[in-house]
Amino acid sequence: MVKKLQNKLYDSSKIDKNKLLFTNKDLKLLLIPLIVEQLLNSLMGMADTMMVSNVGSAAISAVSLVDSINILVIQIFAALAVGGTVICSQYLGRGEKEHCNEAAQQVFLTVLVISASCTVSFIGCKRWLLSLIFGKVDAQVMANSLSYFSITVLSYPFLALFSVGSAFYRVSGNSRFPMRISVISNGLNIVGNAILIFGLHMGVVGAALATLLSRIFCCVVIFYYLRKPCQPIVVEKYFSIRPDFSLIRKILAIGIPAGIENGMFQFGKLAIQSTVSMMGTMAIAAQAMTNMLESVNGIGGIGIGIGLMTVVGQCIGAGRKEEAKYYTIKLMGYAQITIVLSCLITMLLTKPIMYLAGMETESAKLCFNMMLAITIVKPIIWIYSFVPAYGMRAAGDVKFSMLVSTGSMWIFRVALCIFLVKVWGFGPFSVWIGMFTDWTVRGMLFMMRFFSGKWANKQLI
Secondary structure, eight states, rough: HHHHHHHHHHHGGGGOOGGGGOHHHHHHHHHHOOOHHHHHHHHHHHHHHHHHHHHHHHHHHHHHHHHHHHHHHHHHHHHHHHHHHHHHHHHHHHHHHHHHHHHHHHHHHHHHHHHHHHHHHHHHHHHHHHHHOOOOOOHHHHHHHHHHHHHGGHHHHHHHHHHHHHHHHHHHTTOOHHHHHHHHHHHHHHHHHHHIIISSOOHHHHHHHOOOOOOOOHHHHHHHHOOSSSSSSOOOOOGGOOOOOOOOHHHHHHHHHHHHHHHHHHHHHHHHHHHGGOOOOOOOOHHHHHHHHHHHHHHHHHEEEEEEEHHHHHHHHHOOHEEEEEEHHHHHHHHHHHHHHHHHHHHHHHHHHHHHHHHHHHHHHHHHHHHHHHHHHHHHHHHHHHHHHHHHHHHTTHHHHHHHHHIIIIIIIIIIHHHHHTOOOOOOOHHHHHHHHHHHHHHHHHHHHHHHGGGOEEEEE
């Protein structure tokens, strides 16, 4: 029985367990730093927000509004890094180091041009852009938003290049180094906030400068070390890089669908936030805290998914399709364990966190009930709706992932949520009913695609 099930997932006769591309030790060295990095980034982001909140309501409102744009842009840059990860990992899997380095140079050039263009464009129309997105807001909030946006937008090229530089190291199996840089950078950001906000009383300008300087640090350090020849991927002689449009098309063929998927996800979140904002202060507070806690308990699974891209990419590049399927199932198992543990730990910490945050009784009760539902449902269905998609993207099957994720999100997560609120009068719990439905449908479609094996037959290089 076990053998039959195993052969439905992958053909075990084509896998030599003694000659696997990645040993358990390799996986541990790849995945643990990724999980730690994702967790620390999330916690540092929370600390950053709490420090800015001490400046006043106008400051925290401005930072929150501008960060909704920044997060959208960050997700698009992350998608470009996905394109670089997939192409470079497949070349490494083939053992074609020279082609891998050529692809890395084209990723560097492409991301630099796109991110710099975004920066110049956004600076030129910043007031119009903020007014278009946020409409009429308090004059002080708009003034703070313009100040914060004007500085943080300068960090886009550095942030984008750090994303792809980190991806190059992860493709090589070294996720520990970018983790260290990220941890140091986050620490510098916190220290910078403390000095500039509390010491020099620079308000949102201080917060923005601390963010900019920490991102410059990340970018400079990672590309300084990428010049060293003693590693699989080397990027050097930056000024002599010339565009290779055939390679750039391959990179964008992965990056654009992933960018659309990430962008639509952020737009969907904004639509849901606007719906919740009409439910009153208690609902807004409960939903905000629930969102934060839910994002933390999923960090481990996301880290494993990011690592899966490197693993599957190299397997596909090496022509080991059955091994790619084998590792997808194996890492789904790791993600399942991680999600169960993180959900239980987060649930145990929910009441103490709400107490420290000073939440009102009704908001705290609503948040606790929503977290209880998430803790029950998430370990059952979450991994199927997210982890296999990382492996499919690494094989080049990005359009299917984009169509399923975007369609499912808008139909179930957004439209169903709005329907339950507007027609049936549901409260914030409607957000999670929509979310659970989205996860379930998406997971079913992704697993059907996985079993079909079509995703492993894509040709990129």
